[in-house]
Amino acid sequence: MLAALFAARSGAKVTLLEKNEKLGKKVYITGKGRCNCTNLCDVEDFLREVPRNPRFLYSALRLMDPEGFLALLNSLGCETKVERGRRAFPVSDHASDVTKALENGLKNQGVAIRFRAEVSRILTAGGQASGVALTSGETLPANAVIVCTGGLSYPSTGSTGDGYRWARETGHTVTACRPSLVGLRTQEAWPAQLQGLTLKNICLNAAACGKIFYSGQGELLFTHYGVSGPLAIECSAHLPDQAPVSVTLDLKPGLTAEQLDQRLLREFAAAGKKQLATVLQGLLPQRMAALLPGVLGVDGKTPCSQVSGKARALIGTRLKALPLTVTGTQDYNEAIVTRGGVDVKALNAATMESKKLPGLYFAGEVIDVDAHTGGYNLQIAWSTGALAGKSAGERP
Numbered sequence: 001m002l003a004a005l006f007a008a009r010s011g012a013k014v015t016l017l018e019k020n021e022k023l024g025k026k027v028y029i030t031g032k033g034r035c036n037c038t039n040l041c042d043v044e045d046f047l048r049e050v051p052r053n054p055r056f057l058y059s060a061l062r063l064m065d066p067e068g069f070l071a072l073l074n075s076l077g078c079e080t081k082v083e084r085g086r087r088a089f090p091v092s093d094h095a096s097d098v099t100k101a102l103e104n105g106l107k108n109q110g111v112a113i114r115f116r117a118e119v120s121r122i123l124t125a126g127g128q129a130s131g132v133a134l135t136s137g138e139t140l141p142a143n144a145v146i147v148c149t150g151g152l153s154y155p156s157t158g159s160t161g162d163g164y165r166w167a168r169e170t171g172h173t174v175t176a177c178r179p180s181l182v183g184l185r186t187q188e189a190w191p192a193q194l195q196g197l198t199l200k201n202i203c204l205n206a207a208a209c210g211k212i213f214y215s216g217q218g219e220l221l222f223t224h225y226g227v228s229g230p231l232a233i234e235c236s237a238h239l240p241d242q243a244p245v246s247v248t249l250d251l252k253p254g255l256t257a258e259q260l261d262q263r264l265l266r267e268f269a270a271a272g273k274k275q276l277a278t279v280l281q282g283l284l285p286q287r288m289a290a291l292l293p294g295v296l297g298v299d300g301k302t303p304c305s306q307v308s309g310k311a312r313a314l315i316g317t318r319l320k321a322l323p324l325t326v327t328g329t330q331d332y333n334e335a336i337v338t339r340g341g342v343d344v345k346a347l348n349a350a351t352m353e354s355k356k357l358p359g360l361y362f363a364g365e366v367i368d369v370d371a372h373t374g375g376y377n378l379q380i381a382w383s384t385g386a387l388a389g390k391s392a393g394e395r396p
């Protein structure tokens with residue numbers, strides 16, 4: 001949508017081809033239907049939220065940064081608000097208002113929008129992109145083609161990876177794709193018993209081959225397959241290729257190991273005949289307090305006065321570092337973004353044009369750039385789309 005809008009604003013005659021029956025089907029489900037459409041931070045902060053190829057985005061963000069996008073939305077009649085963590089949303093809390101505003105902008109700019117128009121391949125002539133072929137058999141000649149087909153996640157919204165195929169067919173490298181911003185599967189079965197429980201303000205450290213590659217503090221949700229929630233989802237963006245990954249949960253980040261041990265000592269002494277699992281409720285949510293002793297091989301019914309020093313030390317150690325083994329992630333049906341994509345080395349970051357096939361441009365999630373949650377992924381799509389559109393529209 002942004003690519004078409006900016007190409008038209010540059011004076012080009014533009015046709016937007018969408019295989020769905022409406023625009024921005026994925027936008028409708030973003031931010032739980034509220035569309036966290038950007039993050040109102042400066043460019044340096046923005047790039048810190050982009051684990052892969054952040055510098056590729058400089059020119060795109062220079063053309064249109066988060067403030068610029070909000071100004072555009074406002075000018076198209078969609079008012080916005082900024083919430084905790086500088087996350088921006090439409091005032092109405094309806095993602096559909098973002099799409100409606102952009103669609104109106106496209107119509108006012110004279111963009112021809114064709115629905116149920118599925119592109120099957122890119123046409124080339126004389127070493128340049130020369131148009132597209134549709135699955136219907138129709139061909140459309142063009143001076144420039146912008147591929148904004150998204151990634152592979154939530155394929156029901158239309159992102160089925162077609163752009164990756166076209167990229168390969170036209171001589172581009174596509175780096176390995178995998179689901180990202182997604183729940184983590186664990187080898188241990190006990191998280192399933194806590195399904196639905198959220199732990200707040202805990203720390204998660206993840207390591208592979210003895211090296212910590214992610215540390216974060218926040219919320220974790222237990223699920224039938226392992227863990228999800230903000231911490232697990234952010235961690236998934238940093239997973240190395242090789243599994244398994246060792247995760248430890250610090251359930252009491254506010255206390256040092258010594259402070260925690262002192263507290264356990266005090267509370268167990270004061271609790272006398274009360275059962276261990278009951279007393280742990282002072283430190284953990286009830287369900288977790290009931291489950292944890294068993295996970296550690298300690299009987300939760302043990303009266304606190306009879307908990308051995310060894311068992312107390314084990315409980316203290318595990319409260320500070322509860323181990324989990326991550327064996328993989330949930331699949332694309334649940335992943336917020338796709339990691340990997342069209343290799344940025346073959347793209348001109350100042351225009352989004354292919355260095356291999358002049359006249360062919362890429363924008364959005366199809367490129368090998370992805371970010372954390374917080375409005376960054378949509379902003380990447382808006383900014384790279386705007387830059388690709390402007391550049392393609394200005395193409396002689």
Ligand SMILES: Cc1cc2nc3c(=O)[nH]c(=O)nc-3n(C[C@H](O)[C@H](O)[C@H](O)COP(=O)(O)OP(=O)(O)OC[C@H]3O[C@@H](n4cnc5c(N)ncnc54)[C@H](O)[C@@H]3O)c2cc1C
Pocket residue numbers: 017018019020023024025026027029030031032035036037038117118119120148149150151153154157158159160161162163335336337363364365366374375376377378379381
């Ligand atoms: C559940 C969920 C929640 C999210 N929430 C947020 C959020 O709040 N904030 C945020 O920043 N990001 C969020 N994201 C990520 C964000 O939605 C995407 O990164 C972004 O939509 C990518 O934009 P895009 O234009 O590159 O691709 P898409 O939005 O996937 O659009 C690609 C379009 O291309 C069309 N298409 C594909 N192939 C063809 C073809 N062959 N012919 C014609 N048309 C085709 C598709 O139908 C689709 O409409 C969320 C993602 C999910 C799945």
